[in-house]
Amino acid sequence: MRSTFLLTALVAGPLFLAAPAEAALSPDELKKLIETIDERQRSTGDYKALCYIEQKEKDKNDIVRELVVYRRDADQKLMFLFTKPKSEEGKGYLRIDKNLWSYDPNVGKWERATERERIGGTNSRRSDFDESRLAIEYDASYEGEEKLGAFTVHRLVLSAKAGIDVAYPVVKLWVDTSTGNILKRQELALSGRLMRTAYYPKWNKLFSDSKKSDIWFPAEIRIYDEVEKSNSTLVLMKSVDLHSLEANLFTKAWLEAKSR
Amino acid sequence: MIGHWVVLVQIAFRNLFSSFINLVIGVIIAVGTMLVVVGGAMLDSLDTAMSRSITGSLAGHIQVYSAASKDELAIYGGMTDDPSLAAVDDFPKVKRLLLGVPHVKTVVPMGINGALLMSGNTVDLTLAKLRGAVKARDAATASGAPAADLAEQVDSQKAHIRQIVKVLVEDAAKASVLADSHAVDDEAKQALATVSTEPFWEGFDRDPYSALELLENKIAPLVSDADMLYVRYVGTDLDAYQRAFDRMQVVDGQPVPAGRRGFLFPKFQYEEQLKLKTARRLDRIKEGLTESGKTIAGDSELQRFVRENQAQTREIVLQLDGLKTRTALARLNAALHSNETDLPTLLTRLFTTDDQNFMDRYRIFYEQLAPLLELYRVRIGDMLTVKAFTRSGYVQSVNVKVYGTFEFKGLEKSPLSGVTGLMDLMSFRDLYGYLSADKRDELRVLQAASGAKAVARENAEAELFGGGGPVVAEAKEGSIDEKAQLSGLKKAKKSEDLVARIYTPGEIEDGVVLNAAVVLDDPKALPQAIKAISELSAKEHLGLKVESWQQASGLLGEFVLAAKGILYFAVTIIFVVAVVVINNAMMMATLQRTQTLGTMRAIGAQRSFIVSMVLLETLVLGLLFGSAGAAAGAAVMAKLHATGIGAWSDAVYFFFSGPRIYPSLGAGNVVAAFLIILVVSVVSTLYPALIAMRVSPVTAMQAEE
Incomplete structure (x- = not known):
């Protein structure tokens, strides 16, 4: 009897070790996880970040930019002001409601942009810099638990809700089980074609007086283009400032004034 | 020996009309010569017309560009995106040296790029x-x-x-x-x-x-968004260009003044893509009725235009303010004898057209309604905002004044050449975004300051997450002052200043140039000039690739080559048929003369005599009837030269390089036709001559009476 037990343990033991019990999240737990991701990144007050974008493309010069991102999440307002290099100074984007406008001081004109706009010609999108609205924009489903390097992660699939305009209709997320941070994100077109893979190796948190808790932001995003395989984009959030912004900041007039 | 040939010539002339078959062969030769004269002259005229259209519009006779370029040059566009070309090093030097090459008349700097027109609804x-x-x-x-x-x-x-x-x-x-x-x-x-x-x-x-x-x-x-409009353009020294290329003609507006920044729209694109869709559809219906002989009742495309005009009145309604709306209602009610108060309903009535009322409605639209509307998305004199992805990856926009529209004579209806605009070289360079050494250094400093480290895609997961170290860190709040971030050096360039500025020829030429058109004083010197420029480039280390206009023209050049190929193929088919027909006829003639030939052999005629006799007979036939055919061909060409031939479709318009071609006949066409027809005649007679040579006297005598 004892030998039978030992034999069973020897044969079946590795199988149990190889396939750990799937800690499937219940729908409530899944909803909570997504809401937590959003909530952590939400800023109740104003938010300003100094960002760096670097894009590498095969046989081309690197694209390098610095910009300031302004957010007022309560009103869903967002603005970018490019500060470097000199040729890009004063260019920007302004989001008001569902409108995303781009501005070029060289011609003094505003132009409508879509959710798929490549920010400053790079493979980054408006959503890479904005507050996280996953729970509002997507329906999530749980796919299982797996390893990402040394980390154990939940794998989720998110599908855009009807009538919501997003850059990508399907998003796959790999969320660290221990800290609840997104470590990897893949975005797919409606056809199912993989478009971008992004990694989030560094998350920073900063205490907000107005929120009375931490605001989380990805300090580094590495985006790999899945269509043009040789292209990659690096986004660094170099600094975040939570001081109040001017009341009339999210207006065309404010951005125009920066290059006048 | 001479006596021998005299006898042969006498026989040839005596036998000329001795047989009905000889007459048939003569007529075939005459018709064949006429076809060769007319076909050859037409082919030459078409080739000259097409070549002149292309060399006189954008390509010049020769194109030079950097040998370090990744792609081949395609002046009129290729199968994919515009080619990626490296900049020509030191264009002023290249121009100076090239002008010293025999037959080089002008060298015009150029660059080709594409951009999007910024627009909203x-x-x-x-x-x-x-x-x-x-x-x-x-x-x-x-x-x-x-x-x-x-x-x-x-x-x-x-x-x-x-x-x-x-x-x-x-x-x-x-x-x-x-x-x-x-x-x-x-x-x-x-x-x-x-x-x-x-x-x-x-x-x-x-x-x-x-x-x-x-x-x-x-x-x-x-309101739904307006269509994005892609514009392809050639940036060039507009002043030098307008002097060097005689096929370009301004249709609306004026040429860009010397040294100024400016843009000229291709007329084809201006009409097809920038005109109010309703007005363009009315134009298309009118063209169908008056130029192509179609009817609305009998043509489904014209019917579709009518339906679309009836349904799509919103663009017009939104263009009119309150006062103009009332004016439009009053004018249209008067013209249509109605009393309608709703403009969309009245517009639908205006655009409800058939073969009987169309011309009247067309006139009402242009006389009564059009003056109240913006017929084009961009008007002549407007400042156009052009947005391009630069070669250095940045999006760049410039404002450039639209001075007018233009077309290339002979290529007016060609969609390939009709979508390429003309832009000044300074605006082109702004949009091309060449990365200067200063700009490159600035980027290097930014990259170094960022401390960013490259992570290859293949190792990304292992490198970023393999260690299992902490992902989260506490951040310190920074104080971001955008004023400190902005250098303060850059102020928005005032587009009105740039528009007013006059650039010197030195400023225009001294900068990025991607290719240059070389115009020759004698097109026939093309091969020598290509050779001379190639040798000069190698000797002076200019690093140039030198191509003929046909090679450099991309799709259009290939199209011309294909068109010529088709024409030559058609002519070859005619010759093959002629050879077969003459061959058969000569065979019949030879077989009919078996007895005569046998008798001649029996009384001592050598085989070489028989062969010479048959061949000479055909040659005489060829000369006589060939002359008649050539004369007829010349007469036909004289008539065609006087009256011309009208183009019956857009494709033919391209071949004719205009609405009508006036083909001309050269001496070379007649000589070539003669030579060709004689060779064809002799070749077709070789086999019958061989048969004749083998006729034995015995066979001839055994033949039935």
Whole structure:
């Protein structure tokens, strides 16, 4: 009897070790996880970040930019002001409601942009810099638990809700089980074609007086283009400032004034 | 020996009309010669016309570009995107050296690029005008300058927006009646209700920018976006270009003044893509009726145009402010003898056309309605905003004044050449975004300061997450001062300053040039000139690739080659048929003469004599009837040269390089036709001559009487 037990343990033991019990999240737990991701990144007050974008493309010069991102999440307002290099100074984007406008001081004109706009010609999108609205924009489903390097992660699939305009209709997320941070994100077109893979190796948190808790932001995003395989984009959030912004900041007039 | 040939010639002439078959062969030769004369002359005329269209429009006779380029040059565009070319090093030096090559008349710098035209829907465009007018008025007021005219402009644009709002409110009401829940949501309805009120417009001038933002963000999105327009253009020294290329002609407006920045639209694209769609469809219907002999009743495409015009009246309605709407109603009611109060209904009635009323309705549209409308998205004299992805990856926009439209004589209806605009070289360089050494250094400093480390895609997961170290860190709040971030050196370039500036030829030539057109004083010197320029480039280390216009023309060059190939193939088929027919006829003639030939052999005629006799007979036939055929061909060509041949389709228009071709006959065509027909005649007679040579006297004598 004892030998039978030992034999069973020897044969079946590795199988149990190889396939750990799937800690499937219940729908409530899944909803909570997504809401937590959003909530952590939400800023109740104003938010300003100094960002760096670097894009590498095969046989081309690197694209390098610095910009300031302004957010007022309560009103869903967002603005970018490019500060470097000199040729890009004063260019920007302004989001008001569902409108995303781009501005070029060289011609003094505003132009409508879509959710798929490549920010400053790079493979980054408006959503890479904005507050996280996953729970509002997507329906999530749980796919299982797996390893990402040394980390154990939940794998989720998110599908855009009807009538919501997003850059990508399907998003796959790999969320660290221990800290609840997104470590990897893949975005797919409606056809199912993989478009971008992004990694989030560094998350920073900063205490907000107005929120009375931490605001989380990805300090580094590495985006790999899945269509043009040789292209990659690096986004660094170099600094975040939570001081109040001017009341009339999210207006065309404010951005125009920066290059006048 | 001479006596021998005299006898042969006498026999040949004596036998000329001895047989009916000889007459048949003669007629074939005459018709064949005539066809060769006419076909050859036509082929040469078409080739000359097509070649002149291309060499005289953009390509020049020779194109030179950097040998370090990744792609081949395609002046008129290739199968894919525009080619990636490296810049020519030191264009002024290249030009100076090339002008020293025999037969080189001019060297014109160029560069080809493509861009998107920035545009919004009608409401966006009208609001942009209103915003511009408000800013100009406020600036004038602040500086104490007279602002009455500007205030009037603001009021005029406000009136237009109010009319648009009125139309949108009516649309929303109709959508509600039709229970079309998707058409306008509650938020939009609320915004429409707000901007429809008198207090909103009464308070507009107290805070115009807030009012504008409400209109731009809530109202303008209710109208569908305008199409993005891709424009391909050649940046060039416009002054040198206009002097060197005689096929280019300005159609509307004026040429770009010397040394100025400016843009000329290709007329084909201007009409096809920038004209109000309703007006363009009316033009297409008119062309169909008057030029192609179609009828609305019998042509499904014309019927579709009529249906689309009836249904798509919104673009016109949105263009008109309150006053213009009332004027349009009055004018159209008078012209159509109606009493309609709803403009869309009246427009639908105007565009309900058939073969009987079309020309009348066409006239009413252009005489009564068109003066109230913007017929083109971009007008001559407008400042055009062009946006391009530069070679260094940045998006760059420039404002450039539209001076007019142009077309290339002979290529007016060619979609390949009709979508390439002309731009000054300075604006081209701004949009091309060549990365100078200074700019490159600036980027290097930024990259070094960022401390960014490259992570290859293949190792990304192992490198970023393999260690299992902490992912989260506490951040310290920074204080970001955007004023400190902005260098303060750069101020927006004033587009009006750039438009007014006159550039010297030195400034125009000394900068990035991607390719250059070389125009020769004698097109026949093309091969020598290519050889000389190639040798010069190697000797002076210019690093140039040298190509003929046909190689450099991309798709259009290939199209010309293919067209010539088809024409030559057709001529070859004619010759093959002629050879077979003459061969058969000669065979019959030889077989008929078996007895004669046997008898001649029996009385001592050598085989070589028989062969010479048969061949000489054909040669004499060829000379005589060939002359008649050549004369007939010359007469036909003289007639065609005098009257010309009209192009019956757009494809033929391209071959003819215009609406009508006046082909001419060269001495070379006649000589070539003669030679060809004689060779064909002799070749076709070789086998019958061989048969004749083998006829034995015995066979001839055994033949039945």
